[in-house]
Amino acid sequence: MKIFTTKQIAAIDQFTIQQEPIASIDLMERAALQIANWLIHHLSNERKIIFFAGPGNNGGDALAVARIMAEHDFICEVFLVDFGKPLQAEPAENWHRLKEQGKVKLGRIESQESIPAVPDDAVVVDGLFGSGLSRKLDGLPLQIAAALNASRALVVAIDIPSGLFGEDNSNNDLGAVIQADYTLTLQFPKLSFFFPEHEALLGRWEVLPIGLHPSVISETETPFHFLTxxxxxxxxxxxxxxxxxxxxxxxxxxxxxxxxxxxxxxxxxxxxxxxxxxxxxxxxxxxxxxxxxxxxxxxxxxxxxxxxxxxxxxxxxxxxxxxxxxxxxxxxxxxxxxxxxxxxxxxxxxxxxxxxxxxxxxxxxxxxxxxxxxxxxxxxxxxxxxxxxxxxxxxxxxxxxxxxxxxxxxxxxxxxxxxxxxxxxxxxxxxxxxxxxxxxxxxxxxxxxxxxxxxxxxxxxxxxxxxxxxxxxxxxxxxxxxxxxxxxxxxxxxxxxxxxxxx
The missing domain is CATH 3.40.1190.20 (Ribokinase)
Structure with a gap:
């Protein structure tokens, strides 16, 4: 099976959107359904799930998952990281859908003081940043990562633990990366998943298929593969x-x-x-x-x-x-x-x-x-x-x-x-x-x-x-x-x- 770079995965996403065709919000919904299905089968609905969402597509995934989990009677809270700019595109739409649903407690993180305390028996879903991240965490995201790593909650990362890069982490600060117990990666594992120094950050990882277009997967060349x-x-x-x-x-x-x-x-x-x-x-x-x-x-x-x-x-x-x-x-x-x-x-x-x-x-x-x-x-x-x-x-x-x-x-x-x-x-x-x-x-x-x-x-x-x-x-x-x-x-x-x- 092929392993693609994060840039290639983004291009495969876009090809799927254009050629299937499928709206990008619906492709996000497809990914969210896969993640929610995993959570439903692995978690008790007696445990509170706290979602930490960034302003990008990884955050959009988290918002969509929270809405689906709430429909299945899970107790969910969502905290959106607020950098002072309005949400755009799919994340904005999923925030609107959550507000309309009215089943999830919503909050914003604007400063270190507004980072919520996380109970030890809670489940944290990390949707801060995805695999497209190319610089070390700093400022408010770094403070959130430190707070989550200090907690004893079970952490499930969407696609990749926030702060970890998809390929080369030689100049990254691994101590700043969120430490997940489980990583639910979408369609393909990332190259960085196969390196031993990232084991403690990824926890156990699983690949969830989201139906990206098979023809572009077949035609896209990559030197990286994993054996099946x-x-x-x-x-x-x-x-x-x-x-x-x-x-x-x-x-x-x-x-x-x-x-x-x-x-x-x-x-x-x-x-x-x-x-x-x-x-x-x-x-x-x-x-x-x-x-x-x-x-x-x-x-x-x-x-x-x-x-x-x-x-x-x-x-x-x-x-x-x-x-x-x-x-x-x-x-x-x-x-x-x-x-x-x-x-x-x-x-x-x-x-x-x-x-x-x-x-x-x-x-x-x-x-x-x-x-x-x-x-x-x-x-x-x-x-x-x-x-x-x-x-x-x-x-x-x-x-x-x-x-x-x-x-x-x-x-x-x-x-x-x-x-x-x-x-x-x-x-x-x-x-x-x-x-x-x-x-x-x-x-x-x-x-x-x-x-x-x-x-x-x-x-x-x-x-x-x-x-x-x-x-x-x-x-x-x-x-x-x-x-x-x-x-x-x-x-x-x-x-x-x-x-x-x-x-």
Missing amino acids: AEEISDKIPVRKKFSHKGTYGHALLIAGSYGKVGAALLASKACLRSGVGLLTAHIPHSAYQIIQTAVPEAMCSIDASDLMFTEFSDLQQFSAVGAGPGLGVKPNTRKALLRLLEASPAKLVLDADALNILAMHPEWLPLLPENSILTPHPKEFERLVGPSGDSYSGLQSQLAFSQKYKVIVVLKGAHTRITSPDGRVFFNTTGNPGMATAGSGDVLTGIVLGLLAQDFEPLDAARVAVYAHGLAGDLATVQCDELSLIASDIIENLGEAFFQIRK
């Missing part, structure tokens, strides 16, 4: 009756070192669970019995070293190569990784210590084969490119890295983001905090490798792997709490994850 099962299900081919293990590729996994054999084990199991026809795990001699016993489906290539990766087999027999989980960064391992890069395997995924070695030797980065997949966690990526002050800047660094070296970068975390050499960005929507556990990244590496070996296009392999990995983690929480989830649970639920994606 519908978009990746057709990337998983149906197996043919007369296919055999050779049909589905032969993967080489280079992993493990003394004391870190578990990483090789987890990645091997995940690779096999992802459908690869054959897997050879290249491991230190000391890991041989462990892998052969724990993963009998895997073949083993035994390194001359008892302790670490120092060499590799002829790559011609393998359809994809993965390296990194549990390798360590000893000098001999670094030399072997350099030789691997110089051999330029056609399909390559690098993780963990392979990335740490690259960070130690940035001069090797140009050796990365085109469309290689790198799967760093934030600290590993920071070692490669340097620190970023905020997630938006970090995204720009990730995009620049993908484009410079023509590689696919999978930056792991909540809403794992994938950047491609052609400038596209994909945010994941599956997964949970229970997956923040040792070995989870090794499992992802195995899934990516297994799909690559089956002749998936590299970007498709990354997208399907990330989505399935997160979904398997979500399925694992059906049997256990997030607190107790371990990486093996993800592997055990991969089969059901792929089944659900196909459905």
Whole structure:
């Protein structure tokens, strides 16, 4: 699904108004009905709802929602921020409709002294400013935001918490933004919703459809997307009756070192669970019995070293190569990784210590084969490119890295983001905090490798792997709490994850 900038969303709104056609006041009413429906299904009408409305369209939405909620016998109060100018257009019409209805207590906020006290058991609906805001809150809006953040009321933001920008907040004052418990965003999530420093401001966010015109959504280009099962299900081919293990590729996994054999084990199991026809795990001699016993489906290539990766087999027999989980960064391992890069395997995924070695030797980065997949966690990526002050800047660094070296970068975390050499960005929507556990990244590496070996296009392999990995983690929480989830649970639920994606 596409993620648009706030300017693009405004243009899509206007296209819908002109081409549907629909009056702008009626499109606002459509949005208000969706928000009101959510509130009705989530709130008791015994709780007072206090609406804070600004003078723009976000405020107009809030005024319309208040009128609808009052019709459903909710106790509502509305406070309109008064900057000394008369309301215009749709907000003015919705204020007039509220006054005519006569069921809602109306007030104005003209100064700090007129900001109402908010009871702890109330619900606040934030309709001060929408996603079109481009400057920090100050003056009276800042004072209102501070008062609401100091209250204990449940806060529901319309479209976006007031004060948060839709994309780049690198120069914003996040401490001035209203802290929502829920954000009900209209038609599309905003780019800023996918960045970790905004989690406490957004609370839980949900996308409410408001029927914007499908043709303009389809035709409007954007580099930003978020992953859905519908978009990746057709990337998983149906197996043919007369296919055999050779049909589905032969993967080489280079992993493990003394004391870190578990990483090789987890990645091997995940690779096999992802459908690869054959897997050879290249491991230190000391890991041989462990892998052969724990993963009998895997073949083993035994390194001359008892302790670490120092060499590799002829790559011609393998359809994809993965390296990194549990390798360590000893000098001999670094030399072997350099030789691997110089051999330029056609399909390559690098993780963990392979990335740490690259960070130690940035001069090797140009050796990365085109469309290689790198799967760093934030600290590993920071070692490669340097620190970023905020997630938006970090995204720009990730995009620049993908484009410079023509590689696919999978930056792991909540809403794992994938950047491609052609400038596209994909945010994941599956997964949970229970997956923040040792070995989870090794499992992802195995899934990516297994799909690559089956002749998936590299970007498709990354997208399907990330989505399935997160979904398997979500399925694992059906049997256990997030607190107790371990990486093996993800592997055990991969089969059901792929089944659900196909459905």
